[in-house]
Amino acid sequence: MPPTLILIRHAQALHNVDSKAYHSLRDPVLTDLGRLQAVELREHLKAALPPDRRIELIVISPMRRAIETCLIALDWVINEGVPVVPDARWQELHPNPCDTGTPREQLAADYPQIDFSLLDPVYPDKISPAGARYRCEKGAVLARAQSALADLYWRTEDVVAVVSHSGFMRTAVTGRRFANADYRVFDFEERDWNQEGEPYRLVEWEWTRGKGGMGRSNEEPVELGEGLPEE
Incomplete structure (x- = not known):
């Protein structure tokens, strides 16, 4: 049975406060308010998660605002030994500076508690031919969303928490909107294995609908x- 997914948008980062001032800032970090939002999210999740369900895997966008949200909001799970897996497929859409990540060598130095060794080495490239799968083009974006969901579908964990971005989760994964430090819970829709190429779809829990x-x-x-944008 596929896992339940808790899809979380990162807390407030600098570019969410003042787009004119900070959209030119590469890979911005959380604001003070964002860190408080992440703490509030942590306490909420600890109380709201059904007692018979357990987060057994955390997948994160490798962008700083997602990493920092994870380390605050999900520290109670990480401290129990639950692995954190950075996955470039969950990064934000655009090649703008604020939506362009940091090379993995620097991330590994800045966040030594996370293993970045399996992160796609092409990250954070979204422009060159090598980074074509991460381009902000409709076909590429929807394809990487389906690739990410396909991998999660076959996981054996009970619950997987994913920390990502509003644009990507809204337009490519769920069709639902996410405020900073908010989340939605989904199960995978039952698949018809007789339909070749059927996309992976999610069904939201009434709890967060x-x-x-x-x-x-x-x-x-x-x-x-x-x-x-089209290609």
């Missing part, structure tokens, strides 16, 4: 692929 687990998110759904 609407405004999200923290009650901060916009309820209006979007169509997958909406607003993404």
Whole structure:
């Protein structure tokens, strides 16, 4: 049986405060408010997660704001020995400086508690032919979302927590909106194995449907692929 997914948007980062001032800042970190949001999220998740369910794997975007959110909001799980896996497929969409990550060698030095050895070595390239799978083009974005979901579908853990970004999760994974430090819970939709190439789809729990687990998110759904540039 595929795992349940808790999809979490990172807490407030510098570029979320002032786009004019900080969108030119590469891979921005959390603000003071963002760190407080992550603490609030931690306490909420600890209380809200059903007692018979257990987070057994954490997957994160390798961007600093996602890493820092994970290390604060999920420290109680990490301290129990649950692995944290950085996955470039969960990074944000655009090649703007604020949505472009930091090379893995520097990440490994800055966050030694996380193993970056399996992170795609092409990260954070989204522009060259080598980084084509991460381009902000509709086909590439939807394909990497399906690749990421396909891998999670076959995991054996009970619950997988994913810390990612609003743009990617909204337009390519769920069709749902995420406020900073909010989350939604999903199960995989049952698949028809007679339909070749059927996409992996998610069904949201009633618990978070609407405004999200923290009650901060916009309820209006979007169509997958909406607003993404064509090739």
